[in-house]
Amino acid sequence: MEEDEHVEPWVEIESMVQSGDVDQLDEFMTNLPPGENARALSRLGDEEQAEILGLLPQKDAAALLEELPEPQSVGILEHLSPDQAAAIVSEAPSNQQANFLGAMGSEQAEAILDRMTPEDAEDVRQLVQYASDTAGGLMVTECLVFDKDLRVGDVIDDLRENAEKYASFNVQYAYIVSPEDGLVGVLRFRDLLLSSRQRPIVSIMIAEPVSVHHDVGLDKLHLTLERYPLFGLPVTDDNNRLLGVVHRSNVQKAVQEQANRSLLRFAGIVGGEEFRSMPLRLRATRRLSWLSINIFLNLLAASVIAYHQDTLAAVISLAVFLPIISDMSGCSGNQAVAVSMRELVLGLIKPYELLRVIGKEASVGLINGTVLGAIIGGVAYIWKGNPVLGLVVGAALAINTLLAVCLGGAIPLLLRKLRQDPALASGPILTTLTDMCGFFLVLSFASAALPWISTP
Amino acid sequence: MEEDEHVEPWVEIESMVQSGDVDQLDEFMTNLPPGENARALSRLGDEEQAEILGLLPQKDAAALLEELPEPQSVGILEHLSPDQAAAIVSEAPSNQQANFLGAMGSEQAEAILDRMTPEDAEDVRQLVQYASDTAGGLMVTECLVFDKDLRVGDVIDDLRENAEKYASFNVQYAYIVSPEDGLVGVLRFRDLLLSSRQRPIVSIMIAEPVSVHHDVGLDKLHLTLERYPLFGLPVTDDNNRLLGVVHRSNVQKAVQEQANRSLLRFAGIVGGEEFRSMPLRLRATRRLSWLSINIFLNLLAASVIAYHQDTLAAVISLAVFLPIISDMSGCSGNQAVAVSMRELVLGLIKPYELLRVIGKEASVGLINGTVLGAIIGGVAYIWKGNPVLGLVVGAALAINTLLAVCLGGAIPLLLRKLRQDPALASGPILTTLTDMCGFFLVLSFASAALPWISTP
Numbered sequence: 001m002e003e004d005e006h007v008e009p010w011v012e013i014e015s016m017v018q019s020g021d022v023d024q025l026d027e028f029m030t031n032l033p034p035g036e037n038a039r040a041l042s043r044l045g046d047e048e049q050a051e052i053l054g055l056l057p058q059k060d061a062a063a064l065l066e067e068l069p070e071p072q073s074v075g076i077l078e079h080l081s082p083d084q085a086a087a088i089v090s091e092a093p094s095n096q097q098a099n100f101l102g103a104m105g106s107e108q109a110e111a112i113l114d115r116m117t118p119e120d121a122e123d124v125r126q127l128v129q130y131a132s133d134t135a136g137g138l139m140v141t142e143c144l145v146f147d148k149d150l151r152v153g154d155v156i157d158d159l160r161e162n163a164e165k166y167a168s169f170n171v172q173y174a175y176i177v178s179p180e181d182g183l184v185g186v187l188r189f190r191d192l193l194l195s196s197r198q199r200p201i202v203s204i205m206i207a208e209p210v211s212v213h214h215d216v217g218l219d220k221l222h223l224t225l226e227r228y229p230l231f232g233l234p235v236t237d238d239n240n241r242l243l244g245v246v247h248r249s250n251v252q253k254a255v256q257e258q259a260n261r262s263l264l265r266f267a268g269i270v271g272g273e274e275f276r277s278m279p280l281r282l283r284a285t286r287r288l289s290w291l292s293i294n295i296f297l298n299l300l301a302a303s304v305i306a307y308h309q310d311t312l313a314a315v316i317s318l319a320v321f322l323p324i325i326s327d328m329s330g331c332s333g334n335q336a337v338a339v340s341m342r343e344l345v346l347g348l349i350k351p352y353e354l355l356r357v358i359g360k361e362a363s364v365g366l367i368n369g370t371v372l373g374a375i376i377g378g379v380a381y382i383w384k385g386n387p388v389l390g391l392v393v394g395a396a397l398a399i400n401t402l403l404a405v406c407l408g409g410a411i412p413l414l415l416r417k418l419r420q421d422p423a424l425a426s427g428p429i430l431t432t433l434t435d436m437c438g439f440f441l442v443l444s445f446a447s448a449a450l451p452w453i454s455t456p
Numbered sequence: 457m458e459e460d461e462h463v464e465p466w467v468e469i470e471s472m473v474q475s476g477d478v479d480q481l482d483e484f485m486t487n488l489p490p491g492e493n494a495r496a497l498s499r500l501g502d503e504e505q506a507e508i509l510g511l512l513p514q515k516d517a518a519a520l521l522e523e524l525p526e527p528q529s530v531g532i533l534e535h536l537s538p539d540q541a542a543a544i545v546s547e548a549p550s551n552q553q554a555n556f557l558g559a560m561g562s563e564q565a566e567a568i569l570d571r572m573t574p575e576d577a578e579d580v581r582q583l584v585q586y587a588s589d590t591a592g593g594l595m596v597t598e599c600l601v602f603d604k605d606l607r608v609g610d611v612i613d614d615l616r617e618n619a620e621k622y623a624s625f626n627v628q629y630a631y632i633v634s635p636e637d638g639l640v641g642v643l644r645f646r647d648l649l650l651s652s653r654q655r656p657i658v659s660i661m662i663a664e665p666v667s668v669h670h671d672v673g674l675d676k677l678h679l680t681l682e683r684y685p686l687f688g689l690p691v692t693d694d695n696n697r698l699l700g701v702v703h704r705s706n707v708q709k710a711v712q713e714q715a716n717r718s719l720l721r722f723a724g725i726v727g728g729e730e731f732r733s734m735p736l737r738l739r740a741t742r743r744l745s746w747l748s749i750n751i752f753l754n755l756l757a758a759s760v761i762a763y764h765q766d767t768l769a770a771v772i773s774l775a776v777f778l779p780i781i782s783d784m785s786g787c788s789g790n791q792a793v794a795v796s797m798r799e800l801v802l803g804l805i806k807p808y809e810l811l812r813v814i815g816k817e818a819s820v821g822l823i824n825g826t827v828l829g830a831i832i833g834g835v836a837y838i839w840k841g842n843p844v845l846g847l848v849v850g851a852a853l854a855i856n857t858l859l860a861v862c863l864g865g866a867i868p869l870l871l872r873k874l875r876q877d878p879a880l881a882s883g884p885i886l887t888t889l890t891d892m893c894g895f896f897l898v899l900s901f902a903s904a905a906l907p908w909i910s911t912p
Contacts, residue, residue, distance in 0.1 A: 034679035035803030223490035252708035259715035267794035276816040284823040298780040305776045319775040320761045323782045324754040338723030347491030360732040367740040
């Protein structure tokens, strides 16, 4: 709108689709600055996006899908014919295939699997079964595996023969296995380069390599890669057989997605990413499902006010302070929630260390509660010239701040213990509790001090 | 507390330090599960943590520091003698050195630099000058560089000679440069492996490689690596001279830290990470600095209520709905804020696309505002048996929800235009505005409808 002279890329893309100039379209999209493809496509309808993907060479279409945010890619795949979708998906790495198909409707996924090669389809069926944030769910099956009895020359010959196939593997190590013991070692390309052809590979491999079981979770994977400077971790089953490799980049991507998901859930976006290119009905109902729970929690908290209406009628100026106490306690508590969530992710606290967290929060709460209470009490005093009113409001906020930070620190630990997502539930639970306590404190202090603060 | 039979690792560490058994300590810490070192050390005092690091072999101490969250590492380094700190820092990769020293007090950093080798110190001084979230700030200077006139055999011989030195580089490519043209190509180890010694490296290198200028920002780096499946991007200056390499893993780490920072700021933790092992004064004052701004914004918003006290006195039950309207509008608006922040990071919207965002939000706001307004209006009607009261409260929430989502969607774009951090400022700005509007709407609707809703 504001930049009239600038032609937005989706306008150009549309005209190339209309003129049917596929080569020009392919070149245009390949040369758009990184990130612009996602933006351009998101401005077009689902059908239109699918049409464009269908026009591009399959390899380029697959690369494009990998570049887009996942919900967008899946949306496009769902609008392609199963034949086209299968051809494009087959060009992606195995874990990406599993992600795409796992996020789709099961009928559509089956239709695509039926059209892939039986081996690829089998791989994907296996991968889809692992939970998404585990080593099994994050690994790729594309990796180089050699028998432990080979020599350096054999490996180099195999690499040379299959150079084409391996080129897309993006691997830095080869894994050495034996039929009896499963994974026995890791071979670095670098060492291969510097050794004579006759050496047995077992003599240059790194024996007893770091590996992870397929059900190891994301937090643990992340911490393991923080410790060891590896590009990938081999993933094994109960019998130490090699299943695949988790690449560092996939773990980091998953951790990053987790942090984003936390941010979104913390802000009440539930049920996956939301982009404004998604259908209105989906966006509105997803947001509403969370809001409508929240409104009933709010009504619950506000019922405390209704219960004390007489006090409020006697001291109407209290009504000014109720929303402030509610908001400030929520803010103080949310700070503590965020710190607990970070410490949990980093492994700096365990869910059972509840008392330590509450102790640490209580001291912050005492200080901040005193300061905030003094501010609000001072304002109330000056405004109405009534020191008792100041005391009532200030004391209520001070005590409620203390409560809020202790609750805020504790709730994520409790939720984690119950295997719930702290990012999602901490906020609503916290604010409902702190609202109820805050309203109760102000109004019951006020009713006790009524003779000194009521307006005639 | 709850697990009495379990000896926490910091207790064991303390006893090993006291008995002075360094080998045992080193082994114990190396074998703690990933993540446990950070937790164990965070339970000890700064002096004690520094003492432990000083006892360990420098290489292991450096590896340990890399494993810890950065604020914790920097805290420990600051408590070491400059000699010890310099010895340990020298073992870390160059960008890590720059991060550590950049986060320290400048006197302490200088003292450490003085004790490093002149070349290392010079590298770090260079690196510190680049802004942290740019290619320059994220790159390492450790990379393999060869002149374009060499042959495959020359490169292999050099790799063999310097195997020791290169082992710590963790690189997958060598970069090919010419004195005149700077960076001209990239050589993959794999291709080196498969070629004869006599071939000139220019014939097997990838010419015109993807590279980035040192001032390219994190978002762009991230999008570039989404497109190209590379382990690292070469970083160049204005004259195409090679300065270093940004590894994919460092970019992903930075993106992840950015997402965490957003979450923390969104929740009002400002000024860097907060861990509960940090000093109380720092934790309390950092949180308070944000809260004390917020409390004045709250007072500003609540002044709208004070202004309409007479209306409120006439219809005291409105006081029950004020905090609900405030909280619900804040929640609706924050959902829109989160979606805008995500879309900005992913490049799906540009700051100038304000009208598109407001349009998309308005339709969600109309639907959700109607539903939420109906709920709250219905409750008010049933509670007081007064349909006009229901209408007043419901209409106010409906309109305010529409306003809140439009503001919530727009504010991050405006802040980005002004080069401010949306995660930090969006929340307080949003809630202040929506509170003011919300209070104003309810109370002025109520005052217009006073004859029908006032309690006698």
